[in-house]
Amino acid sequence: MKKVQFSEWGIPSPRYWGLLAFLAAVAGIGGLAALYMEHHGHWVTGMSNQVVWGTPHVFAVFLIVAASGALNVASVGSVFGKKLYKPLAPLSGLLAVALLTGGLMVLVLDLGRPDRLIVAMTYYNFKSIFAWNIILYTGFMVIVLFYLYTMKERTMSAYSKPVGVFAFVWRLALTTGTGSIFGFLVAREAYNSALLAPMFIVMSFAFGTAIYILVLIYAFRADNRSLGDVVLFRLKNLLGVFVAGMWYFMLIYHLTNLYITENHDFVAFVLRDGGIYTAAFWLGHTIVGVVMPLGIIYHPVLGQSRGWISGACGMVILGGLATMYLIIIGGQAFPMSLFPGKTIIESGFYDGVNGLPAAYAPSMPEVLLGLGGVAAALLVTMVGIRMLGFLPESLADSVADPHGGETAAAH
């Protein structure tokens, strides 16, 4: 393996600034949407006292989960010692920080009192997994930035591995924490499961890797850098394993619920009776998010095409958003079992009368805020690769292929 050189993203200035202007505009519109919701109150959204977390949470949790997953590529390099992945690590760390920034932005701007962010930073209830998440997120940011420093600063390179291991352990804790935000909710049938923490971890692997591959392909093509099949196919196969893992956890989640009689209604809601949520499961999660990407990734012809691989990554992302919609909004829409063995026939507070799910329809400002977070994440990424030498000049097979060099024995 030849020595890999890094350099700043060198696309022509007009194109770069045009891209930044576009992303800044989308992020800005998201900011205006947040301002609109903050000014009027949440009544302008589709949220209510029944569905209290709406579309912003779908985007925020997706981005936060994807952030920890995006670091995975760097972890494979430094924690598991795969040399092929080492040149990919700086972009991996940058993307992790960028996605987390976007996700947290959406989360904070959807608070009822975003102006009280300082309260969230100064008052801690340590029994709250939410409070722990605040520490896990900020800690992740600091650790990954330091990890990037050890990667890029020659005198610090000896620390890169231990810091990488620490970052890997931290990101596992982070996604465990995010999954546990739901897993610790004993009140609702959709949650209250220890499975959610590992499921979120494997989902993070899938979403983060899909976003990583898309950004890598785009950044390299736009700058006429060479991206060889060896690196791309390795990443693609890794994505396939993660998507299959995600499907496995979803299967176990449903099988567990099918076994537990009191959860039968919830399984029927997701698989058969839930309308939009059933569609989110079958069409969004299963077909778009799992079956089609796996079919493409492992197809002997399609799996060799960059267009199709990009398509598969896009599907994993769309399927992931559908999965989050199902988990977050479907989990609230499904009526809480207040009186087991009884049917609520009248209620002054929409307690799932006759088993009816709670109503929710996403509003425009919510969607714009979510998309604003995505744009902010991409904006940070684009500025990062432009300003810092985080992209390898070439990942052509002759440069990156470990089989071509002295490390062949390791494989």
Place this chain on the structure above:
Amino acid sequence: MKITEPTDQGRREFIGKAAGAAAVAVAPGVFLHSVAESAPRADPVTSKVRWGMLIDTSKCADGCTACVQACDLENGLDLQQKPEGETESAWDQQRSKWIRKVKVRDNLTGRVTGMPVMCQHCEYPPCVDVCPTGASFRRADGVVMVDRHICIGCRYCMMACPYKARSFIHEVVEVKLTSAPRGKGCVESCNFCVHRLDNGGTTTACQDACAKDGHAAILFGDIRDPNSPVSKALAQYSSTQIRPELKLNTGVRYHDL
């Protein structure tokens, strides 16, 4: 009951300065007025008292919403105004409600039971466990409530509450009671009419209304005091909690559910 109108800051500042000037004008040590009730209210509440409630569903009249209306008046919930342009159905799902009537039918026997449901004032409240800032808290006397000064409006408590007892303020609040301050972007729920308890009261608005209408389905009081009517009733009649399997040891109990 005092109603707070939209604040006129200029007027407020003027009155503040004028009051300061008046206080100075009077001889040292002589105040124009004093807050008579400040002494007893300065004492912290203790766990010697645990406020609780017994609801007798057999006495709860079908179609009666006296408790709901009384709560609305007592806590200024009737003062909430539907934002302009909002539909009635959306507003009804977004406006704050502290207590609601629920009617259930037993799946096996078909027996129908009606009852009011509100915050159950758990001994181990999930809303308090999950609140990141500690805004959701339980007082030593068993009242579970929200500190509106440090609630950031994350709504995690609403996700966690097994009784769906909490409401989020979705709209700008123009008019409110001093005894039940309310602001856009915070969460709130039944607090056992805590302003009454802290001023020496021993009943809740829902209880009073139910008794006034002749049903007396709601009994409220100190469940640590064996001689209180609610303790005696709890000792005499069978009662249960909603979702007892969660072992939250609720302060609200139901008879004949």
